[in-house]
Amino acid sequence: MSEDAKNGQCLFSEEHVRLIKDNYNDWFNTCLRDADRAMEGKYFTHSGIPIKLIYTPADIETIHYSEDLGFSGRPPYVRGVYPNMYRGKLFTVRQLAGLGAPEDCNLRIKYLMKHGATGVNILFDLPTIRGYNSDDPEAEGNVGHCGAAVDSIWDIDAYFKDIDLGTISTSIVTHLPSTSLVIPGMYFAIAEQRGTPIAQVAGTCQNDFIMETCVGSAPEILPPAVSFRMQCDVVEWICKNVPRWNPISYNGYNLREAGTNAVTEVGIAVANAIATAEELIKRGMKFDDFAPRMSFFWDLHNDFFEEIAKCRASRKVWYKIAKERFGAKNERSMLMRYHVQTAGITLPATEPLNNIARSAIQGLAAVFGGCQSLHLDSYDEAYSAPTEEAALVSLRTQQIIQAETGVVNTVDPLAGSYYLEYLTEEMVNRIFAYVKNIEDMGGLVKAVESGWLHREISNYNNKYQKDIESGEMKIVGVNFMRSADTEIAPIEVYEYPETYTRQKAKLDRLRKERNDQKVKECTKVLRDKCHSTENLYPYCMDAVKNLATHGEIAELFREEFGLWSFPLIS
Amino acid sequence: MERKIRVVMAKLGLDIHWRGVYLVSQFLKDAGMEVIYLGNKFPEQIVEAAIEEDADVVGLSTLGGNHLTLGPKVVTLLKEKGLDKVKVFMGGVIPPKHIPLLKQQGIYEVYGPDTPMDVIIKGISDSVTVH
Numbered sequence: 001m002s003e004d005a006k007n008g009q010c011l012f013s014e015e016h017v018r019l020i021k022d023n024y025n026d027w028f029n030t031c032l033r034d035a036d037r038a039m040e041g042k043y044f045t046h047s048g049i050p051i052k053l054i055y056t057p058a059d060i061e062t063i064h065y066s067e068d069l070g071f072s073g074r075p076p077y078v079r080g081v082y083p084n085m086y087r088g089k090l091f092t093v094r095q096l097a098g099l100g101a102p103e104d105c106n107l108r109i110k111y112l113m114k115h116g117a118t119g120v121n122i123l124f125d126l127p128t129i130r131g132y133n134s135d136d137p138e139a140e141g142n143v144g145h146c147g148a149a150v151d152s153i154w155d156i157d158a159y160f161k162d163i164d165l166g167t168i169s170t171s172i173v174t175h176l177p178s179t180s181l182v183i184p185g186m187y188f189a190i191a192e193q194r195g196t197p198i199a200q201v202a203g204t205c206q207n208d209f210i211m212e213t214c215v216g217s218a219p220e221i222l223p224p225a226v227s228f229r230m231q232c233d234v235v236e237w238i239c240k241n242v243p244r245w246n247p248i249s250y251n252g253y254n255l256r257e258a259g260t261n262a263v264t265e266v267g268i269a270v271a272n273a274i275a276t277a278e279e280l281i282k283r284g285m286k287f288d289d290f291a292p293r294m295s296f297f298w299d300l301h302n303d304f305f306e307e308i309a310k311c312r313a314s315r316k317v318w319y320k321i322a323k324e325r326f327g328a329k330n331e332r333s334m335l336m337r338y339h340v341q342t343a344g345i346t347l348p349a350t351e352p353l354n355n356i357a358r359s360a361i362q363g364l365a366a367v368f369g370g371c372q373s374l375h376l377d378s379y380d381e382a383y384s385a386p387t388e389e390a391a392l393v394s395l396r397t398q399q400i401i402q403a404e405t406g407v408v409n410t411v412d413p414l415a416g417s418y419y420l421e422y423l424t425e426e427m428v429n430r431i432f433a434y435v436k437n438i439e440d441m442g443g444l445v446k447a448v449e450s451g452w453l454h455r456e457i458s459n460y461n462n463k464y465q466k467d468i469e470s471g472e473m474k475i476v477g478v479n480f481m482r483s484a485d486t487e488i489a490p491i492e493v494y495e496y497p498e499t500y501t502r503q504k505a506k507l508d509r510l511r512k513e514r515n516d517q518k519v520k521e522c523t524k525v526l527r528d529k530c531h532s533t534e535n536l537y538p539y540c541m542d543a544v545k546n547l548a549t550h551g552e553i554a555e556l557f558r559e560e561f562g563l564w565s566f567p568l569i570s
Numbered sequence: 571m572e573r574k575i576r577v578v579m580a581k582l583g584l585d586i587h588w589r590g591v592y593l594v595s596q597f598l599k600d601a602g603m604e605v606i607y608l609g610n611k612f613p614e615q616i617v618e619a620a621i622e623e624d625a626d627v628v629g630l631s632t633l634g635g636n637h638l639t640l641g642p643k644v645v646t647l648l649k650e651k652g653l654d655k656v657k658v659f660m661g662g663v664i665p666p667k668h669i670p671l672l673k674q675q676g677i678y679e680v681y682g683p684d685t686p687m688d689v690i691i692k693g694i695s696d697s698v699t700v701h
Contacts, residue, residue, distance in 0.1 A: 125634075125635075126583075126584040126585065126586060126634050126636075127584060129586070130584050130586075132584070138583065138584060138612070139584070140583070140636070140639055140640065141583060141635070141636030141637075141638070141639030141640045142583065142584050142585075142634055142635060142636045145634055145635025145636070146634050146635055215586075216586030216587065216588075217581055217586060217588040217609055217610050218584060218586060218610050219583070219584065219609075219610040219611065219612070257587075257589075258587070258588075258589055259589055345589075348683060348684045349682055349683040349684050350684050382663060382682070382683040382684070383663065383665055383666075384635075384663070384665060457589075458592060458596075461589050461592070461593050462593065462596060465593050465597070465687065469686060469687055469688070475684075478684050479686075491665070491666075493665040493667075566609050566610075568588075568592065568607070568609075569607060569608065569609040570595075570605065570606055570607045
């Protein structure tokens with residue numbers, strides 16, 4: 001690196017840096033008070049990176065502009081994945097829509113689109129996510145809460161009634177690979193029935209075995225290796241058949257909410273992307289066949305600069321892995337594109353309107369970080385899925401960032417900040433070290449099977465909570481500057497008590513009208529294929545087209561693959 | 571030796587986010603209680619475990635909306651088995667207006683987001699000593 005400095009490749013000349021270091025020492029020893037000096041080494045970012053009182057060119061003396069930063073749309077993509085960034089295409093304003101029955105969600109989607117949303121995230125209730133029909137006994141009490149109930153292809157048809165599937169970009173928040181084998185397939189089948197070729201359909205599905213095995217707990221969980229195989233089946237089939245669809249969104253977000261920091265959030269998601277790539281290559285695909293369609297999902301937490309650094313660092317990490325490890329040739333394979341959601345975990349129930357400020361600041365960090373798509377959590381996060389009013393405030397906040405602040409007018413406007421560039425490099429190194437740690441354990445599937453990842457999450461949460469309890473981590477209005485007369489806010493929550501009855505009636509009608517013989521045949525084939533190495537996607541598609549329910553398919557998986565016990569149970 | 575307070579903790583039904591319940595379990599353990607964390611269980615299984623573990627307290631965590639349906643069901647089943655003394659606590663994302671409804675149906679206390687751990691620990695200890 002000193003060679004680079006000599007050749008004038010670094011940002012600052014060696015001589016200049018030496019002078020700055022001398023000046024820094026002088027400033028530190030003579031200008032600061034003892035009390036200031038004593039505090040050096042006692043400040044940390046949220047993930048534990050030490051923070052100095054001041055940053056100078058000496059902290060980024062090894063950074064080589066062309067190699068380490070470069071230009072937007074050029075390697076290593078630290079400054080953004082597209083050359084013109086937000087001048088070319090603003091980040092997609094993608095708010096959530098999902099409560100009650102699919103018919104209710106259809107109205108919410110239309111409402112958000114009328115107010116300028118450019119994409120939607122569709123959410124499901126827990127029975128749908130975990131693969132139970134609305135009238136299964138396990139579903140009791142959860143039907144239509146936190147998302148919509150989807151039992152069959154009819155429900156996806158209702159969800160998107162009068163919406164052109166050839167023009168909308170839909171993110172289907174399926175969480176689990178087993179659910180991603182079924183519900184996006186319903187969506188594709190509906191598009192076909194309406195005359196839209198599936199090659200034109202655009203969107204994303206969350207499809208992450210970590211969601212099944214670590215992030216969420218459940219009464220019945222498929223084994224990690226099975227869930228991982230399904231994850232790869234989804235990616236493989238969709239890449240070959242639905243070229244505008246992102247078949248996987250490596251879910252750093254939920255990992256973060258479950259209990260990881262900015263470094264480990266990205267590290268685990270990247271380790272999963274590596275594992276998927278290796279499996280698909282083993283199946284005969286080329287890296288460039290699928291990598292351009294892999295997407296990521298980050299959580300933007302409170303530590304403003306660390307979060308921006310994380311976004312910038314993650315692009316460089318992925319570029320290096322794609323290029324150096326997998327020999328990517330297609331430029332799109334090297335681009336880490338990601339959706340951001342602001343951090344729900346940071347939004348307390350106390351004085352909920354303060355959450356509008358928190359989400360706005362986190363959203364701003366996401367834009368400084370260069371996200372492709374953004375969801376802002378609503379102020380009523382700690383009470384329920386957002387009401388219409390709260391969802392509109394989130395949408396408007398994004399539009400204010402886009403239209404009023406001017407931050408979208410130039411690429412990566414915080415680049416060159418000594419602190420931010422230092423943090424970005426530090427994050428790159430720490431993410432790589434964490435990925436190596438996982439790989440040394442035998443890869444991510446092994447790290448999950450052994451319960452290691454669960455312990456990591458649990459240890460992090462313990463520390464985080466202790467920091468809150470001790471007041472070291474301040475939450476305004478909760479453990480810091482708390483008002484004496486804090487009352488629980490009278491927030492309205494959505495309730496859809498009639499969802500169960502409506503879903504049950506539809507299921508009864510479906511069971512009467514469908515051809516049971518056909519359903520039996522399709523599910524028998526799918527059952528047999530579970531024990532082959534064949535891709536399960538087409539067999540699931542066939543089953544849903546013949547009106548097999550999501551719950552029936554998921555139950556079949558549980559029977560054929562068996563269940564896994566979630567670690568940490570005492 | 572004084573008998574430790576015995577707490578059976580569970581994620582209620584299909585609920586998924588385990589951060590809160592596992593944290594509370596660990597903090598209760600650190601406070602000297604005997605905590606049995608069951609993972610995700612349905613009311614019948616929770617009551618069975620409460621019997622088997624001779625629980626003083628059952629803690630139910632739910633964020634996903636099944637609190638009104640499954641929470642009171644646990645209370646009812648406990649009563650059916652003659653375990654009237656077992657106190658049932660709930661925590662998670664529960665709309666404030668549902669709290670009185672839960673208490674009317676026998677839930678002893680409900681802790682929402684932002685509740686300090688001390689409050690939960692004290693609430694459970696007091697509930698067991700005060701009969």
